[in-house]
Amino acid sequence: MSPAESDRTLSTMPTDVWSQPSVDVPDLGGVEQVQRITVPASMRYDYSPGLTQTRFLRALEEKRILGERTPGHEDVYVSHRGVDPVTGLPTTEEVEVGPHATITAFCVVHIGFGVNAPPTPFVSALFLPDGAAVSLYGTVGGISHEDVRIGMRVEPVWVDDADLTTSMENIRYWRPIDEPDVPAEQLKGHM
């Protein structure tokens, strides 16, 4: 197909292909055409997290990370949902996990798009809290991005006590602790 065909615009399409009622557009005469409008918008909302997530968020306010055990499989999931993501069955028990964790995967970010993203370059990573079966997202701090490794042991750095809320944002970032790395092969299936 020729480039001309790909550039064929809508207005040049044959009219008989379409069999829709035509739309009457009133003649606006000499009225000045509007090119752009700015519409300020805001939205205020209340969020009801439900029982399970409420407990998770309340614990975060106390600098604790809660997981939940699945029936039968004995996997501990973070963050809270109240159900086993594989079977859909209700979880059976709340378990505190972490605060120490292991980096299961990461990348070095050189582009500052995200809201709340730290200055570039920074490391975006997945963190497996001790006792949990799956990882949480976050960023790595307190170390050069060149020194981050899969299997590196870390701990959360919390916001000041006065700033603690019922939010994941309580964890500012994760920083290395002086423990040997976990072999990468042991982290498969835990990302």
Next chain:
Amino acid sequence: MGANRVAVIGTGQTKYTAVRGDVSMPGLIREAAYRAVEDAGLTMADIDAVVIGKAPDFFEGMMMPETYLAEALGCVGKPLFRVHTAGSVGGSTAIVAASHVEAGVHERVLTIGWQQQSVSEAMWALSFPIPFQQQLVAGAGGYFAPFIREYMRRSNAPDDTGILVALKDRLNALKNPYAHLHEPEITYDSIKESFMLWEPIRYSETCPSSDGAFAMVLGSEAAAAQAQADTGIPPAWVLGTSMRSEPATAHGRDQITPQAGKDCAADVYRQAGISDPLEDVDMVEMYVPFSWYEPMWLENLGFAPEGEGWRLTEDGTTQMDGRLPVNCSGGVLSTNPIGASGMIRFGEAAMQVRGTAGDHQIDGVRKAVGHAYGGAAQFFAMWVVGSDRP
């Protein structure tokens, strides 16, 4: 597959670009739809139903646009069905459209996938802060890059496999007048030296943000015979369709080669009578938004053993003149209107079978695979189309 045969009897697409400022969303859709209906030798009056798909509405900030798009979609007074499966939606939508014909409910179904990325910022949409949820701070690239790093670690692939994929797809795009990125000056070195965005993903190894739409007309056996008689273009028979999904987070889940992708491929190959994918498939359009996903999906879809997919990229197998051409259209790496990207893969596979792919046509394609994935690499959609009636 159901009792009734179904075939692609028309395809149409827009020119893809960063900002299609000359058309509104209705105009964009209608442009692709026009071309697909024309290609099938039909008029809109012949269409029985319309099945659409697009990426999540918050990517554009326009909720349920289909409610005001009835005229543009050509479905005033006709059934309209919308499919939602994130990035895989273009593929899933085509499959749902096919099922409308397979079921014997409709003779000719128009299906359209689109995205107008220019009206909003998908990167922001994927990274906005919700205090009570985990926040992803670096968009889709930041999400997938760690898994690419893990693939590189596991497979010991050469560092430049991603560069070779990007070079191939961007050069293929030069043969596709509809592709978004036309970069005749691109070289191995220019890709290698391009800005590192989400290490290990470079700028030139990343998909663009595109506006555009892709449409297909799917028809019954009788509709296919009629269209071929009218247009002289053979149909692409749908030989198999499959969708699979898995939870984003689950213990034992392997994001590098998801089980849902393997199951989807096995299911669609079984339907299409494919026992050795590398041998039996003539070309593939697979969803590769970041270069390294070519070797990763080659393994996931059974074209190479685990850890060996990069070899097919490195030895030229996936080149246009290779044994298994991959993404002759330039792929997602050259064109990414998210909601359309899956349908472009499915539709380009059909175009190859029908012999209508133009300068990026591969000779003698008898079986082609279209593939799409979405979400946290958790939603998969595939079809096999072929020249021989099943």
